[in-house]
Amino acid sequence: MQHIKINVGLLGCGTVGSGVAQVMLERADHLEKRSGIRLELKKVLVRDAAKARTIPSSLMTTCPEDIIDNPDIQIVVELIGGLDPAGEWILHALKNGKRVVTANKYLLAHRGSEIFSAAAANLSCVCFEASCGGAIPIVLALTRGLLANEIKSVVGILNGTCNYILTQMMHNGKPYSTALAEAQQAGFAEADPYMDVSGLDSGHKLAVLASLAFGADIRPANIDIQGIAALQDVDLRYARELGYVCKLLAIAQQQATGVSLRVHPALLPVSHPLASVNGSYNAVSVDGSVAGRTVYFGRGAGAMPTASAVLADILEAAMNATVPFFASHPLLNHRQPVAIIPPTEVHTRHYLRITALDKPGTIHDITGVLGRHHISISAMTQHEARAGAYVPLVITTHEAMGGGVTSALAELGQLPCVSGEPAHLRIWDDYE
Ligand code: NAP
Ligand code: HSE
Numbered sequence: 063m064q065h066i067k068i069n070v071g072l073l074g075c076g077t078v079g080s081g082v083a084q085v086m087l088e089r090a091d092h093l094e095k096r097s098g099i100r101l102e103l104k105k106v107l108v109r110d111a112a113k114a115r116t117i118p119s120s121l122m123t124t125c126p127e128d129i130i131d132n133p134d135i136q137i138v139v140e141l142i143g144g145l146d147p148a149g150e151w152i153l154h155a156l157k158n159g160k161r162v163v164t165a166n167k168y169l170l171a172h173r174g175s176e177i178f179s180a181a182a183a184n185l186s187c188v189c190f191e192a193s194c195g196g197a198i199p200i201v202l203a204l205t206r207g208l209l210a211n212e213i214k215s216v217v218g219i220l221n222g223t224c225n226y227i228l229t230q231m232m233h234n235g236k237p238y239s240t241a242l243a244e245a246q247q248a249g250f251a252e253a254d255p256y257m258d259v260s261g262l263d264s265g266h267k268l269a270v271l272a273s274l275a276f277g278a279d280i281r282p283a284n285i286d287i288q289g290i291a292a293l294q295d296v297d298l299r300y301a302r303e304l305g306y307v308c309k310l311l312a313i314a315q316q317q318a319t320g321v322s323l324r325v326h327p328a329l330l331p332v333s334h335p336l337a338s339v340n341g342s343y344n345a346v347s348v349d350g351s352v353a354g355r356t357v358y359f360g361r362g363a364g365a366m367p368t369a370s371a372v373l374a375d376i377l378e379a380a381m382n383a384t385v386p387f388f389a390s391h392p393l394l395n396h397r398q399p400v401a402i403i404p405p406t407e408v409h410t411r412h413y414l415r416i417t418a419l420d421k422p423g424t425i426h427d428i429t430g431v432l433g434r435h436h437i438s439i440s441a442m443t444q445h446e447a448r449a450g451a452y453v454p455l456v457i458t459t460h461e462a463m464g465g466g467v468t469s470a471l472a473e474l475g476q477l478p479c480v481s482g483e484p485a486h487l488r489i490w491d492d493y494e
Contacts, residue, residue, distance in 0.1 A: 066099045068380040071129030072106045073151060074141035075117060077249035078165055078192070079106070081365030082139065082372045083117050097377045105129050107142075130155040137379050139372060140164040143253060149173055156184045161379040165192035165372055168257070171266035175279050178394045187384040189375035194267040195344045196222060197367035198360040199374070203348065204274040205393055211350030213275035215315045217490075218346035219339050220267040222250045222363025223258035224290050224310040228327075229340040232298050232307060238291075250342050250363035261289035261325040264312045268325060272314035275348070276321055277393050278400035280314075286405040288326040297415055297485050300456050301329045304441070306413075307337045311490055320401030322408050328490040329413050406465030411440065411458065411489035414471070418455045419479040420447045427479050428455065435470040437462040452481050458489065 070086065072079050086093070086103045094100045105128050106121045115122070123129070129138055130151050138155040140162065142148045149169050152162050162181070164170070170177065170193055181188045191201045195218070204213070219225050223245040230241035242259065245251050250258075257263045265287040272280045290310050298308050306329035315322045330337040335357060339345040344362025349355050361367035378384055388394060418424045425442075432439065438460040447453045459467075467486070475483045 069102050069104045069135050070137045071135040072139050075106045075108050077365050078368045079141040081369035099380045137161045156180045162188045163375040167193040167266040171269035181388045187388045191375050192368050192371035196362040197370045198358045211352045214349040216275045217313050220264045220312045222342035226342045259291045261287045264325045268312040274393050279397040284402045286324040320403045322403040408464045409461045413487040414457045415485040416455045417452050417481040420453045424479040431473045435466040
């Protein structure tokens with residue numbers, strides 16, 4: 063059988079790029095055996111030519127035109143990250159008739175529609191499986207496997223760095239800063255780890271996945287985003303006592319009046335399927351009108367898990383299968399507008415920790431505020447005072463409206479019997 067030969071150029075050779083290059087150079091025979099495609103790595107762009115690398119120096123360049131204008135290269139793989147110059151180089155490569163693969167969720171969340179339209183206009187494609195969920199084929203699931211479904215919700219742990227940090231803090235008692243340094247060392251974190259811990263990276267991935275799920279042009283600005291940097295050990299400990307673990311969740315839900323989109327740390331019952339997703343693993347649960355709930359699980363970050371998804375995209379682009387898909391697929395092009403439900407109108411359960419004065423009448427004042435905002439208490443624990451005049455009062459609520467809880471928190475912070483701002487986390491216990 064005649065195998066297809068395809069030449070590839072890599073823009074970027076950091077954590078992911080070096081993993082992709084290593085597999086292409088060392089496992090070309092194996093890739094050919096499985097796919098019928100012979101990949102040849104032609105050029106690799108880096109910023110710093112002097113950095114020590116394992117890739118042969120003959121392949122390296124610091125000139126992007128050696129790849130995006132190179133007539134010998136059919137597939138351009140963008141693994142630089144960020145909005146620019148990555149976006150401009152992708153558009154340039156498409157105009158030159160190249161097929162493109164990218165892992166850049168930041169770029170796709172902000173300029174996905176423009177880039178997918180450019181791919182269609184140039185009879186090309188931009189494959190992006192590695193942009194969400196590392197090794198997990200979630201883009202494939204939403205665009206192919208679940209195509210017969212109206213998607214009701216996509217709920218996931220979408221950031222390996224945050225999940226690694228929270229796992230190390232909760233299960234191994236490591237400080238936040240130590241766990242973050244380990245995640246960076248392992249190659250899970252973004253070049254600027256603020257993108258991870260601020261929740262922005264999860265927000266970018268949610269924008270990409272929710273756009274596919276609902277056929278809508280969803281941008282990061284449509285998403286209510288809160289990260290993990292302000293989390294306190296004490297809340298992870300109290301949550302554990304109550305039978306919860308804390309995860310950074312990305313949630314997209316289709317509701318009667320529109321779509322609710324949010325990223326925030328959430329307390330999950332230990333028995334929840336997502337509660338046991340630990341370390342750099344990610345998981346995504348998709349609720350479809352025909353399939354019901356399906357769950358996808360795998361390594362969400364790091365060189366080789368991400369290289370697996372990038373290489374699958376390179377092989378798919380090499381087969382040319384995705385080009386007609388780009389021209390006509392309404393989940394990628396011709397996306398529809400969608401109403402966004404504001405966070406104030408989202409109903410969830412809540413966890414509150416209030417530093418309360420240990421004297422008669424305190425509970426009365428606090429529950430009065432909650433009652434006035436229609437917030438019903440599910441459980442309340444006060445740890446015995448060992449020293450000082452204040453005690454931690456931990457409250458979980460029944461479902462309450464986001465806006466009411468925000469107003470109640472502001473009022474509680476003003477009570478003479480409360481010290482400082484109450485700590486607040488949302489509870490996610492929606493599962494079959
Ligand atoms: P990285 O380690 O920071 O590597 C970036 C690479 O791009 C480096 O080789 C760098 O060159 C090169 N580069 C950056 N700006 C450049 C410029 N202006 N001109 C030429 N070269 C430039 O990043 P990464 O972790 O591999 O991530 C790459 C992309 O994959 C990002 O979009 C990221 O969000 C995404 N992603 C990462 C992971 C992960 O686990 N790390 C997983 C999924 C998706 P030098 O080597 O010379 O510095
Ligand atoms: N920094 C990202 C994460 C890489 O930790 O999940 C994978 O997209």
